[in-house]
Amino acid sequence: MKKLIVLTAVAVVALASPAWAGQCPKLAKQIEDASGNRFDATAADAKVKVVQVKKLHGEGKHADSEKAAKATLAKLGVK
Numbered sequence: 001m002k003k004l005i006v007l008t009a010v011a012v013v014a015l016a017s018p019a020w021a022g023q024c025p026k027l028a029k030q031i032e033d034a035s036g037n038r039f040d041a042t043a044a045d046a047k048v049k050v051v052q053v054k055k056l057h058g059e060g061k062h063a064d065s066e067k068a069a070k071a072t073l074a075k076l077g078v079k
Contacts, residue, residue, distance in 0.1 A: 024065040027069035028053050030078060034046070034077075042076060050072070
């Protein structure tokens, strides 16, 4: 019984991980779109942060990547 529970939990995490990973590139694109034609300090900071977001995504740190992206979008005024 315990094996079944553990295997079910592993399967759920394995199937859900790609869905979580899919948010990072979308959020990075939103940052790039929102800061693309701006030349203020906030946009300059956002352009640096988007590199960090992509790096975290590449390292598999999707929660950190998403958190950084959402904070950056908030600074840009994107909801």
